[in-house]
Amino acid sequence: xxxxxxxxxxxxxxxxxxxxxxxxxxxxxxxxxxxxxxxxxxxxxxxxxxxxxxxxxxxxxxxxxxxxxxxxxxxxxxxxxxxxxxxxxxxxxxxxxxxxxxxxxxxxxxxxxxxxxxxxxxxxxxxxxxxxxxxxxxxxxxxxxxxxxxxxxxxxxxxxxxxxxxxxxxxxxxxxxxxxxxxxxxxxxxxxxxxxxxxxxxxxxxxxxxxxxxxxxxxxxxxxxxxxxxxxxxxxxxxxxxxxxxxxxxxxxxxxxxxxxxxxxxxxxxxxxxxxxxxxxxxxxxxxxxxxxxxxxxxxxxxxxxxxxxxxxxxxxxxxxxxxxxxxxxxxxxxxxxxxxxxxxxxxxxxxxxxxxxxxxxxxxxxxxxxxxxxxxxxxxxxxxxxxxxxxxxxxxxxxxxxxxxxxxxxxxxxxxxxxxxxxxxxxxxxxxxxxxxxxxxxxxxx
Amino acid sequence: xxxxxxxxxxxxxxxxxxxxxxxxxxxxxxxxxxxxxxxxxxxxxxxxxxxxxxxxxxxxxxxxxxxxxxxxxxxxxxxxxxxxxxxxxxxxxxxxxxxxxxxxxxxxxxxxxxxxxxxxxxxxxxxxxxxxxxxxxxxxxxxxxxxxxxxxxxxxxxxxxxxxxxxxxxxxxxxxxxxxxxxxxxxxxxxxxxxxxxxxxxxxxxxxxxxxxxxxxxxxxxxxxxxxxxxxxxxxxxxxxxxxxxxxxxxxxxxxxxxxxxxxxxxxxxxxxxxxxxxxxxxxxxxxxxxxxxxxxxxxxxxxxxxxxxxxxxxxxxxxxxxx
Numbered sequence: 001x002x003x004x005x006x007x008x009x010x011x012x013x014x015x016x017x018x019x020x021x022x023x024x025x026x027x028x029x030x031x032x033x034x035x036x037x038x039x040x041x042x043x044x045x046x047x048x049x050x051x052x053x054x055x056x057x058x059x060x061x062x063x064x065x066x067x068x069x070x071x072x073x074x075x076x077x078x079x080x081x082x083x084x085x086x087x088x089x090x091x092x093x094x095x096x097x098x099x100x101x102x103x104x105x106x107x108x109x110x111x112x113x114x115x116x117x118x119x120x121x122x123x124x125x126x127x128x129x130x131x132x133x134x135x136x137x138x139x140x141x142x143x144x145x146x147x148x149x150x151x152x153x154x155x156x157x158x159x160x161x162x163x164x165x166x167x168x169x170x171x172x173x174x175x176x177x178x179x180x181x182x183x184x185x186x187x188x189x190x191x192x193x194x195x196x197x198x199x200x201x202x203x204x205x206x207x208x209x210x211x212x213x214x215x216x217x218x219x220x221x222x223x224x225x226x227x228x229x230x231x232x233x234x235x236x237x238x239x240x241x242x243x244x245x246x247x248x249x250x251x252x253x254x255x256x257x258x259x260x261x262x263x264x265x266x267x268x269x270x271x272x273x274x275x276x277x278x279x280x281x282x283x284x285x286x287x288x289x290x291x292x293x294x295x296x297x298x299x300x301x302x303x304x305x306x307x308x309x310x311x312x313x314x315x316x317x318x319x320x321x322x323x324x325x326x327x328x329x330x331x332x333x334x335x336x337x338x339x340x341x342x343x344x345x346x347x348x349x350x351x352x353x354x355x356x357x358x359x360x361x362x363x364x365x366x367x368x369x370x371x372x373x374x375x376x377x378x379x380x381x382x383x384x385x386x387x388x389x390x391x392x393x394x395x396x397x398x399x400x401x402x403x404x405x406x407x408x409x410x411x412x413x414x415x416x417x418x419x420x421x422x423x424x425x426x427x428x429x430x431x432x433x434x435x436x437x438x439x440x441x442x443x444x445x446x447x
Numbered sequence: 448x449x450x451x452x453x454x455x456x457x458x459x460x461x462x463x464x465x466x467x468x469x470x471x472x473x474x475x476x477x478x479x480x481x482x483x484x485x486x487x488x489x490x491x492x493x494x495x496x497x498x499x500x501x502x503x504x505x506x507x508x509x510x511x512x513x514x515x516x517x518x519x520x521x522x523x524x525x526x527x528x529x530x531x532x533x534x535x536x537x538x539x540x541x542x543x544x545x546x547x548x549x550x551x552x553x554x555x556x557x558x559x560x561x562x563x564x565x566x567x568x569x570x571x572x573x574x575x576x577x578x579x580x581x582x583x584x585x586x587x588x589x590x591x592x593x594x595x596x597x598x599x600x601x602x603x604x605x606x607x608x609x610x611x612x613x614x615x616x617x618x619x620x621x622x623x624x625x626x627x628x629x630x631x632x633x634x635x636x637x638x639x640x641x642x643x644x645x646x647x648x649x650x651x652x653x654x655x656x657x658x659x660x661x662x663x664x665x666x667x668x669x670x671x672x673x674x675x676x677x678x679x680x681x682x683x684x685x686x687x688x689x690x691x692x693x694x695x696x697x698x699x700x701x702x703x704x705x706x707x708x709x710x711x712x713x714x715x716x717x718x719x720x721x722x723x724x725x726x727x728x729x730x731x732x733x734x735x736x737x738x739x740x741x742x743x744x745x746x747x748x749x750x751x752x753x754x755x756x757x758x759x760x761x762x763x764x765x766x767x768x769x770x771x
Binding site: 019021023024027030031034035041042045046048049050052053054055058230233234258259261 | 465481482485486489492493495497498500540542545546652653656659660661662663664665666
């Protein structure tokens with residue numbers, strides 16, 4: 001009994017994105033045996049410590065625990081109280097039918113029948129909220145809906161007042177059980193399925209074109225970006241030191257082999273400490289591109305700790321350093337202000353680049369990755385390719401992210417194809433996934 | 448679970464029930480919560496390390512120290528840092544002693560070699576001595592090995608595991624899952640009595656899944672007002688009851704402010720001590736302003752709070768009165 005409950009609970013956890021390994025499941029079984037079932041708070045704390053390994057996971061765990069064991073309690077009560085009833089019914093070789101269940105109103109017996117039907121239709125496989133009706137219907141069938149339907153038809157065909165009354169009662173019982181099934185399915189959906197729905201919505205948003213992300217999705221987007229940042233930070237913080245194969249570290253070798261009288265049995269090699277990434281983002285914030293800038297900067301600033309130095313310049317006409325504002329004030333507020341004030345003049349890449357040269361060129365050194373985000377549409381003005389070439393030569397790498405799809409590059413007033421030769425990478429970013437890939441690539445270059 | 452029975456004759460008996468853990472910790476001045484006690488209880492009965500996460504200064508390290516104090520067991524502490532390696536965590540050979548003994552034995556070499564005239568004969572004679580230098584006598588135990596060798600069990604505190612390298616984390620896995628360490632020259636040393644292992648982390652970096660899987664995970668956050676009062680009262684017994692209620696209320700209010708580093712319990716305790724030294728019996732705006740640097744460690748935080756200080760203090764003085 002407890003083994004099944006636990007394995008169901010762990011399935012529910014996994015469905016909500018809490019990673020539970022087999023080893024942890026075994027630990028949980030041991031812990032459960034130790035603390036018992038009686039004290040729910042104790043059981044919740046215990047399972048929380050064994051199964052959930054971060055504050056986020058703990059929150060999910062506690063929420064699910066409450067949902068799950070509220071449901072479970074109904075079932076086990078049903079089993080205790082229902083024993084007598086089940087035996088009665090067992091004599092007839094049949095579970096009590098829907099009508100008597102509904103009319104007697106024996107909650108325990110109903111809960112038990114619901115659990116049984118739920119198991120029969122595989123309710124724990126439910127994944128999406130749209131499946132609720134489907135599963136409710138299936139449950140109704142499993143509870144004996146077909147038999148009731150036949151009975152109903154027979155009674156109606158009798159065309160007698162008694163038959164009518166009987167049919168009324170049957171229909172009421174059916175409606176009642178359907179409502180109860182629905183409720184039962186919904187509760188199960190919350191336990192087993194809602195995590196998947198969330199996952200689905202996240203996936204959907206990750207693939208959505210960035211300029212179509214609406215304000216209402218902003219909160220979710222923020223959470224997604226924070227998660228991406230965490231993922232990238234973990235990935236790239238792994239190796240701060242790199243083994244520099246072939247160069248002997250004399251000091252460490254001598255120290256390690258003092259025990260062998262200085263005869264070098266264990267050899268230590270010199271290690272190279274990796275540079276922390278230094279990023280300079282130059283962003284076109286004119287109307288058509290501003291939404292992309294917002295998400296790129298959001299991502300960059302989300303893992304500021306990983307990047308030693310990040311500076312950010314916004315332009316449409318004149319270039320302006322906005323790093324200080326972004327660091328000290330509320331991100332959204334500053335972004336809105338930047339778009340409103342800086343983004344209003346007509347786009348001029350040449351002017352922006354010459355501003356970069358006169359005021360901020362000293363910032364670019366061999367550790368800097370220069371990221372340009374823009375569509376390269378400079379209203380037929382001079383693109384100042386010479387300055388861009390010079391900047392690219394100073395920087396470690398130059399990456400151009402274009403919100404426009406590749407076939408559009410170089411059409412009309414777009415200068416992208418002329419900037420391209422000086423960039424290490426020029427790529428289009430349409431959605432969050434692309435953005436993640438681009439930033440991943442930037443960080444990987446510091447390996 | 449069968450392994451548990453073997454620990455009957457150790458120093459862990461006082462951990463029989465969760466209530467006993469709470470009472471025991473209270474007897475050495477550590478005010479526990481139900482969750483913390485449960486974690487300790489489980490750690491002993493499931494033989495699992497506890498990984499404690501939470502903001503700095505909420506009593507993560509203190510839990511291990513108090514536990515050792517209450518069980519009257521040795522506390523073996525290992526502070527982690529970047530670059531920590533086996534040699535500093537597990538064992539090292541006593542190079543000096545080995546060298547010294549070699550020098551001393553040189554004199555005796557003639558006697559030992561007496562009668563061995565061929566090379567192979569002397570090699571065989573020497574063979575009998577070679578293990579001498581790589582025996583436990585020449586082993587310098589570092590924290591992990593020390594904890595393994597305690598006769599009656601111990602509390603092993605691995606502090607700030609997030610500061611260590613990933614390689615070291617992987618190395619810990621053997622220690623944490625089997626309570627044994629391997630010294631190539633001697634063999635595998637198993638713990639006589641497995642220590643209770645407490646790891647703490649401030650989340651400087653995300654810990655590996657493998658490590659997390661092997662541990663019980665306990666998150667200690669900032670305490671509720673009642674518990675914070677109990678902690679301060681236990682640590683600073685001379686504090687006046689009115690003042691205690693007010694100062695805790697003030698600190699709790701401070702944590703809701705928009706500041707970079709929220710004051711933690713250790714800061715509350717320090718502040719209570721400061722106020723006691725100043726012979727305060729109630730909070731006053733000027734006094735709070737003068738001592739604010741005990742609670743807040745960033746200049747910008749002090750500036751933020753300074754603006755609304757009067758209001759906060761008045762609210763606490765009133766709130767403290769209501770608590771009483």
